[in-house]
Amino acid sequence: MKTIIIKITIAFFFFAVIPTALFVDAESEYLIKRFFYWDYLDTISEIRVEYNKNQYSDGDLNKVDEEIEKILFDIEKNFSISVTPMMGSYKIEESTLMKINRLSGSGERTTVNQDFLDLIKVAIDVAEATDGGFDPTIGPLTTLWKISELSQYCRTDSLDYNPEYCVVPSEEKINQAREKIDYRLIEIDETAKTVYLPEPGMKLDLGAIAKGFAADKVTEYLIDQGFEFFLISLGGNAYNYGESKINPGKTGTLLTNPFGGKYLIKFLGNSQTIVTSGVYERYIEVGNDIYHHLLNPKTGYPYENNLMSVSIVLNYREGYYASAFADAFATGIYALGLEDGLAYAENRPDMEAVAITKDKKVYATSKLDFQPYIGLTDEFELFVGGEKVDFEPLPTDPTNPENPTDPYDPTRDLLIALIFIVVGFGATVLLVFTLKKPKNKTKEE
16 A cells, blocks of 8 residues: 555656646746836836846846936936926926027027937937928927826816816917927037027927837846846837747737727737827817827827827837837827828838727738737727738636636646646556556466
8 A cells, every 4th residue: 555655646746746846947047027117207117127036136136227217317307398306306407308499599509418319310310201290399389288288187087177277279379389390400410419409489399209219228228237038118118128938939018999998909029119109198178179199290280180099010129219219100100190101101111000090990011910909899990901801809718707807818728728637647547557456476386
């Protein structure tokens, strides 16, 4: 009996404990560290880094946390159009961008650092590519409308709603602001590292691109520190780099449903940035009219088209500000409209895009790698490369149908069942042979 128990124990150890131990040990070498930042860039930022616990100490990770915070604060000090709470706490009276705006038309040029030069050049490149649909000198209009600031008070679904704050600027003031907008007038001296706006009242506003630039700078830093996989989320800006050791394969990034509810699609890919610009969060209500924050520099009013949101996907390249470009192009493609915007993205080999219309049509460029997600129900229509595509809404987890956190993947359960079958079969076979009674031998006569 004692021998049988020992053999059963050996069988269980061989078929179950050892494989499990090996599996756990392979993963436990790598851990995830999450960093949160609440006070920068007018958004909540989250960064997750995957690290080898044998290579990075708690002290190392604390230093990473401090350096990322410094990068975000440097972005604010460079590119904010007004004094942020964090700048105020350090008694910083103006950012570099604010100084450039204050000195517009004065003849005095502002010395800037290399980051400012790099970002303003990205902004001008996208402005040229979108025929001014994205314009970094939009500042006179954004400060006139103040939609981002007033959104908290001028939405009827807000607890702070106060219609007294909610007014549309006069036609005269809008026209005066429009006259100050022209990215082609920006004067840059790369040798002296100066930027100047020649017309009084001109204003830069890089809010539509600064978060993307921040994601790029954090990406540069984390790569330099030796991290091989990380995820960055800065408001509507997402960045993933490398391939996870814990969960190998393509990284999935979820696209927000602009109508509310569950996510619509899952972008698939490694080392790419995905930036979304939409009109469903920042807007004001004046009477029965809605005015969103994406302003048309040619008319002075918010863009009027059928788009709810545009998402741009660009791959990481060393020395390339992918997320800054994606950030600016998300606005620029929106400005071009559905047909022209998607055509532009389709014709660029380095860019993919998704556009969602107000009548719940989802348009994706032809080479985009993605999967439909839970929120993409039969009330939506899906088009890929201009062609309508039939799709089956994803099943939800039957154990939690009311609030699924992920599409139900039966493969996972089948794999678990198969493991148990194999383990059980192996243990059973060994047990049968163990319990088989040996034949009694007779003495030779």
